[in-house]
Amino acid sequence: MSGAMLKDVSKKLLYTSGLLGLYHRLRNADSLTVVMFHRTLSPDDPRWATCDPDYTLATRWLEQSLAFFRRHYSVVSLEQVLASRRTGAPLPPRSLLITFDDGWADNAHYALPALKRAGLPALLFVVADAVGTRQPFFQERLIGAWRRGALGVRELAAALPAGEAPGAEVDETIGALREVIARLEALEADVRVRVLEPFMARLDDGHRHMVTVEELHQLEAGGVALGLHGKTHTPMRLAADLDAELAGARTALAQHLGQTHASAESMSFPHGSFDAAIAQRAREAGYELLFTSVPVLNPTTPGVGWLLGRTGFETDAVVDARGRFREDWLALYLFRRQARRLA
Structure with a gap:
């Protein structure tokens, strides 16, 4: 047996023996875990072919994640977290809050029914200007166009301003595409618009990706709170x-x-981008709870803080190379996070 196989078997045994669960019950009793999802789609949905694969869970994997949460955590709502913050009321042991970022239509189409079946609340952070739009943010449109062969990484890199293009030879991989996208994100908005303008006609895949007002009402009615x-x-x-x-x-x-x-x-910071001054400005703007992308557990005693960490939920954290959902991976990924009060 190879070293990698032995390590994998060890992870499975650690989880199936119950030792990892016992460790979690003792260590994380007084912590709030906040998990961060983005998209969830059925593989037979036409949007699956153009979504960002790192930030999109197949519906079956979301459902298995929710079942995992029910077994190992007390899943709480935004209202419970706010009440704890306001009154000092204790949260249940090993609390967990489920969040979704951006405002994708599939959160209403697939995540909401899954949450209802599991009987679990959640919190959706919406990009206000994206509500009711068809196409997603430019980053996702570029990834979608590349995945369906409508745009090449080298072609996009060549359009970057002088001095902004990658120094090494660019290959046609999603990793290289993400590097070019990062360089686009760093440009001034008007410069980025000029760079992307020649490609815009190729970036529309013909599908609606973002949530509508009607779907926001459906989500709220189904137990999904709304933040920004x-x-x-x-x-x-x-x-x-x-x-x-x-x-x-x-x-x-x-x-x-x-x-x-x-x-x-409540609000979460887009791209995880914030500093202490921005966090304070957000409080002054009326947000009681601010969510970061700092992957820490949040202490719940003597009360919940106002600046909270979240653990990102990417596909490779829960799914192996054979497409199998791995509870042991997820347990190791979540249970061992550092607990730290951010503010």
Whole structure:
């Protein structure tokens, strides 16, 4: 047996023996775990062919993840976390909050029914300006166009301004594409628009990807609370108008929902981009709970903090090379996180 196989068997035994679960029950009793999903699609959905594979779980894997949460955690709602923050009321042992970022239509089409079947609440962070739009953010459109052969990485890299192109020879892999996308993200918005303009006709895959107002109402009615993920999905540290991304996002979502005032109490930082000053500005804009992409567990005693860590949920954390959902991987991935109060 090879070393890699022996290590894999050891992980399975550690989990199936119950020792890892016991470790979790003792170690994480006074912690809030916040998990961060993005998309979930059925592989027979036409959008599957163009989605970002790293941030999209097949529906069966989401359902298995929810079953795992039910076995090992007390899944809580946003209202429970807010109540703990406001009153000091204790959360149940090994609390876990399920969150989704961006505002994808598939959150209503697939995640909501799965959550209902499991009897679990969740929290969706919506990009205000994306509500009701067809096509996703430019990053996902580029990945979708590359996956269906409508755009090449070398072609896109060649369009970057002088001095911004990768130094080495560019290959046609998703890793190289992500590097080019990162360089596009760092450009000024007007420069990026000019670079992408010649490709725009090729970036539309003909499908609707983003959530509608009607679907937001369906999600709320189904037990999914709504928070904000910025107004435009711009990284907060790069935002030209931070007030628009913070207070403006709350106002825009309220208008979408037909509310007379902004009621969203929580937000997550797009791309995980924030600093202490931005976090304070967000509090001043009316957000009681702010969620980061810092992958730590959140202590719940003597109470829940206002700045919370989240653990990203990418496909390779739970699915092996043979396409099998791995509970032992997920347990090792979540149970051993450091517990640390961010604020």
